[in-house]
Amino acid sequence: MNRIVAKVATITAKDSLHLVECHTQANTQLYILTLELPHTLTQGDTISLYIKATAITLSLESSTHLSFANELTTTVEGIEKGDIVSMVTLRFEKQLLEVMVLRRICDTLAIKTGDTLYALLHASDISISQEVV
Numbered sequence: 793m794n795r796i797v798a799k800v801a802t803i804t805a806k807d808s809l810h811l812v813e814c815h816t817q818a819n820t821q822l823y824i825l826t827l828e829l830p831h832t833l834t835q836g837d838t839i840s841l842y843i844k845a846t847a848i849t850l851s852l853e854s855s856t857h858l859s860f861a862n863e864l865t866t867t868v869e870g871i872e873k874g875d876i877v878s879m880v881t882l883r884f885e886k887q888l889l890e891v892m893v894l895r896r897i898c899d900t901l902a903i904k905t906g907d908t909l910y911a912l913l914h915a916s917d918i919s920i921s922q923e924v925v
Contacts, residue, residue, distance in 0.1 A: 794843045794889045797924060798822055800835050812920065814841065818885045823861040825915035830922055840921045845892040847917035850880065851910040852901060861915035864889075868907045873898060882911060 798814035801821075805811075812824040812833075822841065833839070855863050866882035866889065878898040880891045889911060903909065 794845065794848070794887075796822070796841045796843070796884070796887055796889075798839060798841055800833065800837045800839060802835060803829070803833065805829075811915070814839065816885055820864065820885065822913075822918070823915045824918045824920055825861070826920060829920070833920070833922060837922065838924050840924050842919040842921060843889070843913060843917060845879070845890045847913065848889065848891045849912040850891060850893060850897075850901065850903070851912055852907075854910055855912050858912065859914075860912040862913040862918070864911040864913070866909050866911050868903055868905050868909055870905060871898065871903060880909075882909060884911065 798816050801813045801815050803810060803812050808827055810826050810829040814822045864884045866884045868880060869883050870881040872879040873895055876895055877892050878895050880893060880903060882889045882891060
């Protein structure tokens with residue numbers, strides 16, 4: 793599970809739906825959409841954001857015309873190619889993220905170490921924890 797540390801900027805609630813806007817240490821903006829939110833979470837709190845390796849979509853270009861709420865500019869640190877899937881290690885700010893993609897996608901995109909890739913995340917694919925390790 794990938795982890796990003798961020799600070800809560802705003803929380804917008806409507807009925808049982810919550811939109812949380814966060815900023816990383818380098819001021820990257822992230823949006824999280826959730827049904828459940830700890831009642832103790834407030835603006836200014838430092839939190840951990842968790843993202844599954846299978847919930848990250850990779851792109852060679854910026855996603856200005858796609859419906860992803862979050863785009864992280866990353867650098868490829870390493871690639872482990874398997875027969876069916878590949879694990880791509882990305883550097884985002886000071887954190888490493890692991891992304892699982894089909895081997896054929898990795899080959900089609902011709903991803904190599906040092907490349908800049910955009911990690912795209914839906915707001916609903918990010919989990920929030922108030923525990924910061």
